[in-house]
Amino acid sequence: MDRTPCFNTLAANKQSAKIERADAGLEELHAELTNDMQRALAGLQTHVPGFDGYGSVPREVLKSPADQVVSAMDRMTCAEALMLVLKDSTCPLVAKLRREVVAGYVAENADSIAEARGAFR
Numbered sequence: 001m002d003r004t005p006c007f008n009t010l011a012a013n014k015q016s017a018k019i020e021r022a023d024a025g026l027e028e029l030h031a032e033l034t035n036d037m038q039r040a041l042a043g044l045q046t047h048v049p050g051f052d053g054y055g056s057v058p059r060e061v062l063k064s065p066a067d068q069v070v071s072a073m074d075r076m077t078c079a080e081a082l083m084l085v086l087k088d089s090t091c092p093l094v095a096k097l098r099r100e101v102v103a104g105y106v107a108e109n110a111d112s113i114a115e116a117r118g119a120f121r
Contacts, residue, residue, distance in 0.1 A: 040065035 034050045050063030072078050086098050 036076075037065065037068065 033049060036045065039045045040048050047062035048064070048065050048068055050061055050068060051058040052061050053059050073082065085094055086101065089095075
């Protein structure tokens with residue numbers, strides 16, 4: 001019987017171990033980022049990890065939680081959850097947010113809609 005090691009199996013085992021280590025590291029990162037954002041949303045920290053470097057090698061930088069919240073709103077699941085809160089909540093803070101969203105919408109759109117409707121002709 002031949003006792004020569006199978007190099008394909010050794011390479012596959014090495015690759016599997018490397019993937020498992022990367023997965024464990026990614027799970028730790030998910031936990032860290034979850035904790036950081038939860039603390040920031042509770043007002044317990046003023047910055048969260050983010051990155052700069054679109055189109056090149058990203059580098060980690062500290063970012064404003066507010067900027068990261070706005071960025072997260074690009075995900076439909078976040079936007080849908082926010083819309084439900086704005087629609088259904090009776091909380092006074094949500095009522096204030098609702099007023100600010102309306103004011104922001106009007107400020108960003110009124111002039112252009114008026115122009116499109118020919119109001120400035």
